[in-house]
Amino acid sequence: MKRLLMAIVVNAILFSTISIPAYAASGIITKSYRSELTKGEYAEEQELTEPQQPEPKQSEPTGSVFAIVVIDDSDDPSEPDKEENAAGNSVDEPVETESEHVITEDTKIEKPAESEGSESTRIEPTETEEGTEKYEE
Amino acid sequence: MKSKFKTLSRTSQATLIIALLLCVGIVAYAAYSAWISKSEKSTLTKGDVMEMSLLNASATGEVVPGQSVAISPSITNTGTKDCMAYVKVEMPTYGAGADAYTFTDNSGWTKVAESSGSVTYGFNTVLHSDESTSSLCESIAMVEMSSTDFKALDDVSITVTGYLLDCDEYGTEVGEAWSQIGE
Numbered sequence: 001m002k003r004l005l006m007a008i009v010v011n012a013i014l015f016s017t018i019s020i021p022a023y024a025a026s027g028i029i030t031k032s033y034r035s036e037l038t039k040g041e042y043a044e045e046q047e048l049t050e051p052q053q054p055e056p057k058q059s060e061p062t063g064s065v066f067a068i069v070v071i072d073d074s075d076d077p078s079e080p081d082k083e084e085n086a087a088g089n090s091v092d093e094p095v096e097t098e099s100e101h102v103i104t105e106d107t108k109i110e111k112p113a114e115s116e117g118s119e120s121t122r123i124e125p126t127e128t129e130e131g132t133e134k135y136e137e
Numbered sequence: 138m139k140s141k142f143k144t145l146s147r148t149s150q151a152t153l154i155i156a157l158l159l160c161v162g163i164v165a166y167a168a169y170s171a172w173i174s175k176s177e178k179s180t181l182t183k184g185d186v187m188e189m190s191l192l193n194a195s196a197t198g199e200v201v202p203g204q205s206v207a208i209s210p211s212i213t214n215t216g217t218k219d220c221m222a223y224v225k226v227e228m229p230t231y232g233a234g235a236d237a238y239t240f241t242d243n244s245g246w247t248k249v250a251e252s253s254g255s256v257t258y259g260f261n262t263v264l265h266s267d268e269s270t271s272s273l274c275e276s277i278a279m280v281e282m283s284s285t286d287f288k289a290l291d292d293v294s295i296t297v298t299g300y301l302l303d304c305d306e307y308g309t310e311v312g313e314a315w316s317q318i319g320e
Contacts, residue, residue, distance in 0.1 A: 027303030028318060029187045029216075033195035035208060035295045040199035042287050 188216035191299035193272065194224075200293055202282050206238075209272040212299045214264040221307065221314045222260040223249065223300040224273050229293055230254045231286040238295060240274040249315040257320070259311035263304055 142150065194210040212222040224246075228238040234253040242248070242258055250257040260270040277295060307314035 027187075027306035029189055029301050030298055031189055031191040032296060032298040033191060035195045035206065035297070036197050037200045037206065037293045037295065038198070039287070039290065039293050040201040040204070042201045042284055 183217075185218040186216040187218050187220065187301055187303065189213065189220075189222075189299060189301045190215050191224075191297070192269075194297035194299065196295075200279050202279050202287055205276040205278040206295065208277045208295060208297060209275050210297050210299065211270050211272045212260070212264065212301070213269040214266055214301065216301075217266050219266070219304040220264050220301040221304060221309065221311060222264045222270050223257055223302070223315060225250075225255060225257040225298045225300070225320070226273075226277070227255045227296040227298070228277075229290055231282055231290055235280070237279055237282070237290060237293065238277050239280050240277040242274055243271055245271050246273055247311050249312050250320070257315065259315055261311055263309050264301070 142153075145153070190213040192211050192213065194208060196206045196208050198206075200206055210224050210226075212224065214220055214222070226238075226240075228236055230253055231237050236254060236256070245261055246258040247261055248256065249259045258273055264270060279293070302314050302318065304314075307317050
């Protein structure tokens with residue numbers, strides 16, 4: 001019984017004296033902290049980012065819609081002309097057509113005079129003939 | 138005296154005898170100790186102790202992508218040995234193993250190891266007793282990620298571990314000292 005007690009005491013002393021230098025001999029000590037973080041609500045921020053995307057979409061329709069409306073209104077009557085004149089100068093044609101309309105409106109007053117004049121020129125030979133007759137006379 | 142002793146009961150007599158024997162034993166042990174005792178003075182010196190404090194290495198609360206967490210770890214050498222200081226930051230990953238957090242290291246620190254979900258920095262100079270490192274960073278921020286990746290994260294916690302390596306055993310070069318411990 002005494003030997004057993006002595007063995008226990010001696011082993012305890014040896015373990016304590018040997019284990020402490022072994023730990024110190026490692027030459028490393030560490031200390032660690034863990035941050036207990038949790039996930040926040042991220043869906044709310046997603047909703048805030050989504051409305052930012054439609055903003056450029058709103059600017060796109062405003063420019064293109066006006067352009068389409070202007071082109072559609074002006075091109076409806078002139079579409080067949082564009083198709084017919086597609087091989088030629090399609091850009092200049094609307095300008096020409098507009099100018100032609102303007103000119104024709106202006107010339108409607110003049111053209112009958114010209115046409116009448118042309119008709120009168122047909123008479124002119126008779127007049128000239130008469131004139132010549134008169135001139136001859 | 139003898140007649141008085143006889144008048145006591147047998148129990149009292151026994152108790153008195155035992156008390157007298159104890160007194161005699163104590164006196165005899167004291168006399169023996171005084172006679173044979175010897176005194177010796179051990180000449181011991183203080184050994185070096187390795188101790189450290191890891192400051193500003195944890196935080197609590199909720200975090201979302203793009204949000205910063207107030208973690209700015211630094212180490213103080215509270216022991217007596219000259220040491221090299223290191224800080225390892227372990228974090229979750231998302232997608233194909235990308236780190237979920239990022240930070241900008243301050244001057245004086247060198248990255249000595251990096252892997253998916255872990256990065257280790259070492260302080261460039263020897264840390265003497267009672268000296269402190271600068272903070273590794275001002276804060277740690279969760280990177281921007283999709284809601285799908287964010288939902289897939291099971292754990293968003295960050296673990297910061299501080300290390301002190303004995304200069305006598307591992308040297309004073311920050312990279313070489315860390316490579317010796319194999320972490």
